[in-house]
Amino acid sequence: MNLTQQVINGLVLGHAYALVAIGWTLLLGVARLVNFGHGQMYMVGAFVTWWAVAKAGVPYALAVPMAMAVGAVFGLVMQRVMLKATFEQNLVSIMIMTLGFGYVMHGGAALVFGSTGQILETSLSLYEVNMGDLWFTGQDAAIVVATIGLFVGLKWVLDGTRIGRLVRMVAEDPKLAQLAGVNVRRVYYGVFAFEGAAVAFAAGMVAPRTPILTSMGFEEVIMTFVVVVFGGIGSVKGSYFAGLALGLFTALFGALVSPAYTTAAVFLVLIALLVLRPGGLSAGAAGAH
Amino acid sequence: MINTKLRYILLPLVGVAILAAPSVLGGTGTVYSAAVLIAIFAVMAYGLDVIVSDLGEVSLAHTVFFAAGCYTTALLSTRAGLDGWGTLAGTIVVALGLALLIGLVTLRLREFVFSLVTYAVGVVAVTLASNWQFLGGSDGLRGIPPLDLSFAGITLTAGNDQELWPYAFALLAITVYLIDRFRHSRLGAAAIMTHLNPRLATMGGTDPARVRLQVFLFSAPISAAAGWLYAYQRAYVSADVLETYFLILMLTAVVLMGRRQLLGPLAATALILTQEKFFSLGGYVDKIILGSVLVLILGFFPQGLMGLAKPLQGLFRGLRRPAPKPPTTSIGDIK
Amino acid sequence: MSAPVLQVQGLQVAYAGNRALDLAALQVDRGEVVGVVGANGAGKSTLVNALAGWSRGDPRVSGEVTLDGTRIDSWAPHERIRAGLALVPEGRLVFGRMSVEENLSTAFVPPAGPGRRVYSREEIYDLFPHLKERRQHLGSQLSGGERQMLGIGRALMMGPQLLLLDEPSIGLAPMLVSQVLGTMRTLAGQGLSILLVEQNVRAAIEVVDRLVLLERGRVVLEGPAAQMGNDPRIAQAYLGAHV
Numbered sequence: 001m002n003l004t005q006q007v008i009n010g011l012v013l014g015h016a017y018a019l020v021a022i023g024w025t026l027l028l029g030v031a032r033l034v035n036f037g038h039g040q041m042y043m044v045g046a047f048v049t050w051w052a053v054a055k056a057g058v059p060y061a062l063a064v065p066m067a068m069a070v071g072a073v074f075g076l077v078m079q080r081v082m083l084k085a086t087f088e089q090n091l092v093s094i095m096i097m098t099l100g101f102g103y104v105m106h107g108g109a110a111l112v113f114g115s116t117g118q119i120l121e122t123s124l125s126l127y128e129v130n131m132g133d134l135w136f137t138g139q140d141a142a143i144v145v146a147t148i149g150l151f152v153g154l155k156w157v158l159d160g161t162r163i164g165r166l167v168r169m170v171a172e173d174p175k176l177a178q179l180a181g182v183n184v185r186r187v188y189y190g191v192f193a194f195e196g197a198a199v200a201f202a203a204g205m206v207a208p209r210t211p212i213l214t215s216m217g218f219e220e221v222i223m224t225f226v227v228v229v230f231g232g233i234g235s236v237k238g239s240y241f242a243g244l245a246l247g248l249f250t251a252l253f254g255a256l257v258s259p260a261y262t263t264a265a266v267f268l269v270l271i272a273l274l275v276l277r278p279g280g281l282s283a284g285a286a287g288a289h
Numbered sequence: 290m291i292n293t294k295l296r297y298i299l300l301p302l303v304g305v306a307i308l309a310a311p312s313v314l315g316g317t318g319t320v321y322s323a324a325v326l327i328a329i330f331a332v333m334a335y336g337l338d339v340i341v342s343d344l345g346e347v348s349l350a351h352t353v354f355f356a357a358g359c360y361t362t363a364l365l366s367t368r369a370g371l372d373g374w375g376t377l378a379g380t381i382v383v384a385l386g387l388a389l390l391i392g393l394v395t396l397r398l399r400e401f402v403f404s405l406v407t408y409a410v411g412v413v414a415v416t417l418a419s420n421w422q423f424l425g426g427s428d429g430l431r432g433i434p435p436l437d438l439s440f441a442g443i444t445l446t447a448g449n450d451q452e453l454w455p456y457a458f459a460l461l462a463i464t465v466y467l468i469d470r471f472r473h474s475r476l477g478a479a480a481i482m483t484h485l486n487p488r489l490a491t492m493g494g495t496d497p498a499r500v501r502l503q504v505f506l507f508s509a510p511i512s513a514a515a516g517w518l519y520a521y522q523r524a525y526v527s528a529d530v531l532e533t534y535f536l537i538l539m540l541t542a543v544v545l546m547g548r549r550q551l552l553g554p555l556a557a558t559a560l561i562l563t564q565e566k567f568f569s570l571g572g573y574v575d576k577i578i579l580g581s582v583l584v585l586i587l588g589f590f591p592q593g594l595m596g597l598a599k600p601l602q603g604l605f606r607g608l609r610r611p612a613p614k615p616p617t618t619s620i621g622d623i624k
Numbered sequence: 625m626s627a628p629v630l631q632v633q634g635l636q637v638a639y640a641g642n643r644a645l646d647l648a649a650l651q652v653d654r655g656e657v658v659g660v661v662g663a664n665g666a667g668k669s670t671l672v673n674a675l676a677g678w679s680r681g682d683p684r685v686s687g688e689v690t691l692d693g694t695r696i697d698s699w700a701p702h703e704r705i706r707a708g709l710a711l712v713p714e715g716r717l718v719f720g721r722m723s724v725e726e727n728l729s730t731a732f733v734p735p736a737g738p739g740r741r742v743y744s745r746e747e748i749y750d751l752f753p754h755l756k757e758r759r760q761h762l763g764s765q766l767s768g769g770e771r772q773m774l775g776i777g778r779a780l781m782m783g784p785q786l787l788l789l790d791e792p793s794i795g796l797a798p799m800l801v802s803q804v805l806g807t808m809r810t811l812a813g814q815g816l817s818i819l820l821v822e823q824n825v826r827a828a829i830e831v832v833d834r835l836v837l838l839e840r841g842r843v844v845l846e847g848p849a850a851q852m853g854n855d856p857r858i859a860q861a862y863l864g865a866h867v
Contacts, residue, residue, distance in 0.1 A: 034401045036408065081588040091400050093587045095347045096540050100583035103537045107576025165722075166731055172719050179676070179713060181705040181782060182731040218412045225405050260420050264413045271394055274406065287721060 005134050006255045007248065012140040014247020015147040016206040018240045020220055021227040022150065023198030029234015029288045030171040030191045031086060034095050037078065037102035038199060038224060039217025044105055045071050045200030046207035047113045047214065050120040060122045064204035068197040074105075075196025079189050086188055102217070109214040117211040125208040143205050147240075150198070155236045158288055167191065171234060171288035219263050226270045234288040303552070308458050311451075321450040323566045325522055328457035329515050331558040332464045333535065334542035336512030339468065341540075342548040343477060344504050345484035346400055350391055350407035351512045351539060353414045354384050356530045358516020360418070363430040363526040373438040373445075377517055384513030385506060392502040411531065418528035429527025436521040453522060460518055461555070464511055469551055471507060480504050512539075534576070541583045547593025627693055628653045629739070629786045629817040630709075635687035637670050637841075644683070645670040645841040652786060654739060657808060657818045659828040659849070661858075662838035668821045669714070670841070672790045675819075676711050677701040692739065692785050706732055708740055710784030714791040717775035718763030725759045727774055734783035741815060742783030751807065752777060769800040776807070786817045793824040805831040829853055 020042060027033050035041075045067045052063035078101055079086065085093040127138035158164035169177040170187045178184050226246055231238030249269065254262045311324040333355050340348045361383045362376040371379065391410060395403045418424050425431075436456060438445040447453040471477045482490040483497040490497055520526050541561060546553030561582075565575055590596060632650040636643065645667045652658045662668055674685055678701060689697040696704050705711070719727050725745075734742045749756035752773040758766065766774060772792050779787055789808070793801040801824065808818055808831050822828040829835060835852045837845035845857055852858050 034405070036404075081584060085587070085591075090591075092341065092345060092347050093591065095401060095404055096544065097584050097587045099349075099540065100537065100580045100587070103533060103580035104577050104584065106533070107573045107580060111571075111573040111577070165726065165729065168722065169719055169731070172721055173716065175678075176713070176716050176719065177731070178701045179705060179711050179716075180731050180778060181702050183702050185700075218415075221405075222409050222412055225409065261416065264416055267409050267413045270409065271406070274398060274402065275394060289721070 002133055006251050008134055008136055009255075010248035010251030011244065012136060012143060012247070013251055014244035015144045016202070016209075016243075017223050017227055017246050017250075018243025019143065019147040019150065019202040019205065020199065021224040021231075021239050021243060022154065022236070023195035023202075024224045025228045025231070025234055025239050026154075026198075026236075026288060027191055027195040028228065030167055031188045032089060032091075033082075033086060033192070034091065034098065035078075035195060036095055036098040036221065037105060038098075038195075039219070039221040040102035040105035040109075041071060041074060041196060041199045041217075042203045042220050043212070043214060043217040044074065044109055045203030046120060046212045046216075047109055047118070048200070049204040049207065050118050050212065051113060053120065053122070054118070060124075064201060067200040067204050071196035071198075071200030072193040073196070075192040075194070076189055078196075079192035083185070083188075087185075106214060106217075113214055115214055117213045119211050120208045122208045139205075139208050146201070146205050147243075150201070151236055151240050158236065168288050222263060222267065222270075226266055226273075229270060229273050236289065304462055307461075308455070311454055316451075318450060319566070321454050323562055325450045325453050325457045326566075327555075327559050327562050328454075328461040329519050329522065330535075330538060330562065331542065331555045332460055332518075333512045333515035334539045334554040334558055335464050335468055336508045336510075336515070337539045338543045338549075338554050339471060339480075339504060339508045339511075341543050343472070343480040343484065344501060346501070347404040348407050348505070348508075349404055349536060350410050351508070352411050352531055352536045353391075353407075354387065354509045354512040355516040355519070355535060356414060356418065357383050357387055358513035359520045359526045359530045360424055360430070360516075361513075362517045362520035363425075363433050366433050366520075367430060373436050373521075374440070376520075377514065380513045380517040381510045384509040388506050388509035389502075392505040396498045396502060411536070415528055415531045418531055425527065427528065429525055429529075431525040433520055433524045433526070435524075436518075447521070450522070453518075457518060457522075460514060464514070465551065465555070467511070472549070472551075476500070476503055476507070534579075537579055537583060541579060541586070544586055545582065545593055547595035550593070550595060553593070553595070629656075629692055630819060631688075631690040632675075633688040633690075635671075635674060635689065636685070637667075637674050638684045639682070643841055645674065647671065647687070647841075647843060650836065650843070652817050652819050654817055655812060655815055656834065657812045657820060657832045658834045658836065659832035660819065660821045660836045660838060661823070661825045661828055664823070665840075666838040667841035668823070668838060669790070671838070672711070672713075672788065672821055675704075675709065675788060676713075677704050702731075705782065706734070708734075708783065708785030709788060710779035710782050710786070711788045712772075712775040712779050712790065712792065714794055717771040718766060720762060720764035722763055723760050724755055724763065724766070724774060727763050728755070728777055728781060730778075730781050732782075734781070736783060739785050739815070739817075740783040743777075743780040745781065748777035748780060751780075751810075768795045769797070769804070772796065772800075772804055773807075776804070780811070780816075784816065786819060787811070789818065789820045789822075791821060791823055793822060793827055798827075801827050802830075825858060829858075 024035060024038050027035055048067040048070050049063045052058040052066050053060055058066065078098070082094055082097050085097065122139060124138035124142050129136055129138065129141065158168060166177070166182050167187060169180060169182055170184050174184050223246065227239055227242045230245065231240070231242030246266065250262050250266065253265050257265070311320045314320050333351070336354065337348060337351045340346055340351070358380045361380045365371040365376045365379045369375075391407065395406050398406060419427050436447040436453060438456065447456055479490065479495045479500045482493060483495060483500045487497045516530070519530070538558070538561060542554045542557040545557035545560070561579065564578070569575055570578070586593060628651045630650070630652040632647055635645060635647040635650070637645040660668060660671065673679070675689060677699060679685065685697075687697065688695060691704070691707055691709055694707065696707060696709070699707070728745050728748055734740065736742050749759070754770055755773055755777060758770065763771070763774070776787075776789075792804050796804065805827055808820065812818055820828060820832060829849050829852065832849050835847065835849045835858070836843055837857060845852070845855060
């Protein structure tokens with residue numbers, strides 16, 4: 001096993017994790033919504049992209065935005081149904097509803113796309129870069145570039161624009177934001193649409209790496225959750241570095257110990273983190289930054 | 290008051306009616322199969338009901354308890370040759386052990402973190418069940434013998450669903466009784482208080498974390514016992530007992546009728562399984578229906594179906610408890 | 625005589641069958657400072673919530689609230705804010721993680737118009753020099769008095785027709801209370817209409833034109849501040865507030 005190669009794999013994987021997590025952590029930080037349907041939204045994003053490319057002949061560069069649009073719509077629909085529970089901060093209802101949505105998406109996707117595995121083929125994933133013993137694909141590079149681009153862009157929007165300020169106000173104190181004239185409902189819709197679009201974007205970029213199944217999505221939620229525990233709720237910068245750390249851990253564990261049990265290992269790391277610093281996920285940590 | 294007396298007459302009557310129902314409804318294999326499954330899944334849901342309705346948390350680990358019951362039963366009956374009593378005892382022990390482990394780890398975690406951790410436990414359980422040879426790997430465990438609860442010379446076995454039905458009914462009746470007792474106990478009162486106002490509960494002398502753990506420990510063997518019986522019903526166990534289907538089924542059963550309704554989960558499970566068995570629109574469409582029902586109930590009818598039919602509530606609800614008095618000393622055990 | 629800025633008629637608020645507020649009529653004229661006082665539980669916060677359009681805990685609200693001739697009782701909170709009803713709430717005043725400068729910004733462009741003076745950030749700094757000194761400090765680093773100033777400043781930047789102040793004196797030292805309330809008089813002099821909901825009756829009397837006494841959700845006394853000072857019922861409310 002080539003250690004440097006594993007590090008490269010880990011870095012690519014890490015960027016992928018960060019990319020998958022970003023919509024979720026923003027949703028949690030701004031609207032305090034736990035979206036258990038996140039994994040299924042990822043799955044739908046992957047399948048819509050695949051269908052567009054493989055069945056509808058749409059070029060990949062157009063297929064990804066299509067998936068993002070579908071994702072955003074799903075996010076808007078979910079928020080519309082959950083609006084009352086969101087305002088009441090009825091976390092139990094919200095969690096169960098997102099589980100229900102995920103299940104509906106699973107059933108729907110299996111109905112529409114079938115239950116066999118598919119491979120999302122892109123020209124980028126076939127393009128290989130070789131540097132001596134080391135290699136990575138064009139897709140890998142695209143993932144890294146896209147992730148960095150999205151994160152930098154998001155941070156810029158949050159810190160430097162008016163919309164970003166409104167989002168941060170709602171994230172910190174929705175009631176006070178209302179008093180400052182912010183249309184909080186519209187912000188919630190926007191953030192959920194962002195979650196839908198972002199996770200679909202992540203799916204479009206990352207799904208080409210492995211076969212996709214309509215039954216997938218659960219491990220994505222765990223990885224996302226770990227990124228958030230590690231990086232801090234609503235923290236853009238935190239999510240990035242936490243993702244990288246998780247990616248490196250996963251790659252090295254998979255290579256040194258066992259690929260099948262990486263999720264279990266990550267879970268144990270998660271438990272250790274939670275037991276050692278449960279305060280890291282306290283209510284006060286909510287926000288967007 | 291009227292409610293109490295009515296209960297003592299009504300519930301046994303309802304019980305007899307339910308016991309006789311499958312034979313009244315045709316007595317075919319399909320009917321008995323549906324009845325047994327309704328009983329099993331209702332019991333599974335009751336375990337979760339206590340956590341969601343009383344404690345106010347969302348535990349996604351009850352699928353793991355259910356699966357633990359299935360697997361423990363399968364392992365102990367096929368590899369250790371234990372009878373129904375032995376496997377039941379083993380199931381309860383394993384469930385308690387798992388619940389203790391999970392409960393201690395999540396002791397001080399807030400609601401959604403708790404739920405996410407239990408979700409992760411479920412996912413890890415799937416990995417283990419699919420890969421670990423001890424648990425049969427991807428093939429699962431086959432050849433589970435028929436249920437045998439014989440003792441003291443009395444033969445009590447069940448080879449098919451019709452024979453299994455009385456045992457399933459007994460398990461259901463015992464579960465409903467236990468839930469009712471729980472809701473009348475000090476632990477039950479403490480759970481509600483912790484749910485509604487943790488700070489006030491603490492000032493009443495209860496430790497929310499301890500209450501949470503105790504309720505968790507009470508609920509786990511119930512869902513596990515459902516798994517115990519399910520293993521005998523199916524005669525084989527594999528990682529598919531951890532499918533999301535069971536989780537969504539449990540959750541819908543808990544919320545469909547309305548919270549804290551004694552017979553709510555049973556009625557809801559009956560409705561859902563009747564649709565599935567007798568009015569199915571295909572596996573995937575059924576999934577969409579089930580998930581949509583869950584979402585729509587919580588989104589638009591949070592009081593459940595009973596909330597739409599308030600006058601009927603008095604008959605079916607368990608005793609409406611007046612505002613619980615704060616426990617005077619430590620939390621008692623359920624009687 | 626111009627139309628009143630705020631007109632409340634028949635405002636009733638009930639929580640689970642318990643009547644928390646039963647206000648037959650309340651009015652604030654343009655440029656007037658009206659004080660609503662009463663002991664704890666008299667219905668002051670219920671009134672503020674109802675005017676702001678907040679419904680915590682499923683209350684049943686009925687009645688008419690008219691802002692500058694427009695009925696706003698069915699409007700969402702942020703819509704009322706944009707229409708010119710600026711609320712400076714009790715306690716919840718700053719975005720702790722943002723700087724003073726960022727806190728002093730608006731989420732919308734307030735429409736200027738008759739009766740709506742939109743204060744610029746510089747004017748806020750003139751009014752409250754303390755804030756100017758701390759413009760880059762985070763909200764969480766401000767003292768109680770500074771937070772109150774910040775809350776008022778933000779409200780002013782939204783060009784309010786009516787400034788609704790909810791118990792500004794809570795947690796403030798007496799000197800700061802006089803300072804804040806003194807600023808109210810200055811603002812009223814500049815044409816701002818103010819509804820001051822206050823527990824500290826003595827301080828309120830110094831500042832307001834008219835006083836309204838609430839008891840168990842109803843108006844029991846109402847009149848010019850100068851005359852109300854000697855009324856025994858006010859003295860009782862004053863004592864009640866100091867228990």
